[in-house]
Amino acid sequence: MTDELRHDRLNASIDAFISRRELAATGDAEVDVLARLASGLRGLPAPGFKARLRAELVSDQEQGGLSGLRTRLRAAVSFDRGTGLAAAGGGCGLVAGACCVGGTIVNVLGFASAAAVAAFIETAIPYFVAVSLLMMAALLFLIFRHEGFQRTTLARSAIRVGAVVGGAYGVVFAATMGLSMAMGLY
Amino acid sequence: MLSAKQLEAERRLVESSQRHPRHFAELYDRYFDRIYAFALTRAGNRAAAEDITADTFRQAFENLSRFQWRGVPFSAWLFRIAANAAADYYQRASREQTLPAVAGDDNASWENRLIEVETRTHLFQLVRRLPKHQRRVIVMRFGEEKTINEVAKVIGKSDGAVKALQHRAMETLRAWVGDSHD
Numbered sequence: 001m002t003d004e005l006r007h008d009r010l011n012a013s014i015d016a017f018i019s020r021r022e023l024a025a026t027g028d029a030e031v032d033v034l035a036r037l038a039s040g041l042r043g044l045p046a047p048g049f050k051a052r053l054r055a056e057l058v059s060d061q062e063q064g065g066l067s068g069l070r071t072r073l074r075a076a077v078s079f080d081r082g083t084g085l086a087a088a089g090g091g092c093g094l095v096a097g098a099c100c101v102g103g104t105i106v107n108v109l110g111f112a113s114a115a116a117v118a119a120f121i122e123t124a125i126p127y128f129v130a131v132s133l134l135m136m137a138a139l140l141f142l143i144f145r146h147e148g149f150q151r152t153t154l155a156r157s158a159i160r161v162g163a164v165v166g167g168a169y170g171v172v173f174a175a176t177m178g179l180s181m182a183m184g185l186y
Numbered sequence: 187m188l189s190a191k192q193l194e195a196e197r198r199l200v201e202s203s204q205r206h207p208r209h210f211a212e213l214y215d216r217y218f219d220r221i222y223a224f225a226l227t228r229a230g231n232r233a234a235a236e237d238i239t240a241d242t243f244r245q246a247f248e249n250l251s252r253f254q255w256r257g258v259p260f261s262a263w264l265f266r267i268a269a270n271a272a273a274d275y276y277q278r279a280s281r282e283q284t285l286p287a288v289a290g291d292d293n294a295s296w297e298n299r300l301i302e303v304e305t306r307t308h309l310f311q312l313v314r315r316l317p318k319h320q321r322r323v324i325v326m327r328f329g330e331e332k333t334i335n336e337v338a339k340v341i342g343k344s345d346g347a348v349k350a351l352q353h354r355a356m357e358t359l360r361a362w363v364g365d366s367h368d
Contacts, residue, residue: 007349010356011334018331034356037363040309043226043235044328050218053240057247058211 006031014038085161088139089168096132096169097176099124104180118185129173136169188259197255204251214243217261221268223306227299228272234279241271312362320355323348 009026013035017023023039025032094101103117112120143161180186188196203209218239225238245267253263313324322341326332332340338348 003350003353004346007346007353010353011349014327014352015333018328034353034360037309037360038328038356040306041313041324041328043232043306044310044313044325045219045222046232046236046329047325049236049239050222053243054211054214054218056240057214057243058208 010034010038017042085143085164086168089136089165090172092132092136092139092165093169093172094176095135096125096129096173097179099128100176100180100186103185104183107183107185114183114185117180121180121186132169132173136165140165193257193259196260200250200253200255200260204253207247207250210247210250213246213260217264218243219307219310220261220303221264223303223310224265224268225272226306227302228269229275234275238268238271238275241275242268245271308363309359312359315362316355316358320351320358323351324355327352 006028009028009031013024013026013031017035017039021042023035026035099121103112103121106112107114107117140158140161177186199209199212203213221242222235222239225242226232226235229235229238242264246264253260313321316324319341323337326337326340327334334345334348334352338345341348343351
């Protein structure tokens with residue numbers, strides 16, 4: 001068989017599966033192998049498609065389209081997981097110490113005496129701590145529900161999450177108490 | 187399957203893209219062929235595959251900041267988005283009654299589909315390595331679905347010469363792919 005005939009047969013076979021999606025035997029085993037391989041190329045990405053989509057995605061971000069703006073905002077406020085957990089724990093710590101911080105500010109601004117603030121903090125702090133602990137329990141529940149309660153990983157995950165959230169809680173709460181102690185209010 | 191080192195590099199790239207969305211282009215380049223091949227395998231025609239691929243990357247780009255690294259390849263997240271995009275595409279198409287013919291065998295197992303996706307991805311990547319003239323012919327024949335005569339007019343050669351280039355390109359690809367298609 002001449003090369004030209006082989007080229008024609010392969011081409012006819014390619015035409016058939018491009019237009020009719022049929023892969024018919026040509027009677028030449030060598031050509032059939034190539035035709036089978038060529039059938040895997042059907043639908044090869046059009047030359048400009050990849051570049052167009054890439055330009056659309058990246059230029060949206062660069063040129064400030066609506067989708068780009070949304071992406072930038074999300075990127076700006078997004079946390080990685082560790083930072084997010086620490087921020088959440090710190091937030092709970094701040095709630096626990098809110099009476100210390102609030103009392104200190106009120107005292108510094110001259111709205112209440114040190115004795116009155118100290119009395120308020122002493123009375124209120126158990127309630128603030130209780131609310132913050134409830135918030136933290138709810139937070140941990142939501143985290144584990146989101147990640148799935150898998151027995152094999154729960155203990156390890158609980159220790160890791162608990163350490164980050166609890167650590168941040170402790171640091172922030174201690175800082176707020178330290179502030180009121182430094183001012184002689186607690 | 188990615189090695190631990192590759193996974194770590196991918197984690198760094200994803201996190202970098204979350205901080206600087208411009209870096210998403212690198213993830214896009216890395217996974218374009220695979221997602222397109224997946225979409226093509228699911229959809230069976232170019233227009234649907236392009237729609238699904240575009241939807242997948244748009245959603246991935248817009249939701250990248252919500253992605254949480256859990257030690258599995260980024261592609262797993264992308265494939266989930268692509269599967270949902272394909273389902274949405276068919277839902278929309280069936281509502282509008284413009285449902286295109288679905289590719290391949292509906293009963294094909296996930297294993298077979300995965301093999302098909304990987305085979306197509308590999309082939310698409312190999313096409314880029316072909317010598318310039320062979321690549322042009324293959325891209326015009328399969329990417330633009332031009333006839334031999336149309337290709338011949340564009341590149342200024344005879345029909346016979348284009349057929350010969352096409353044949354040589356397929357032989358080159360076959361040599362690279364090995365005997366797995368025999």
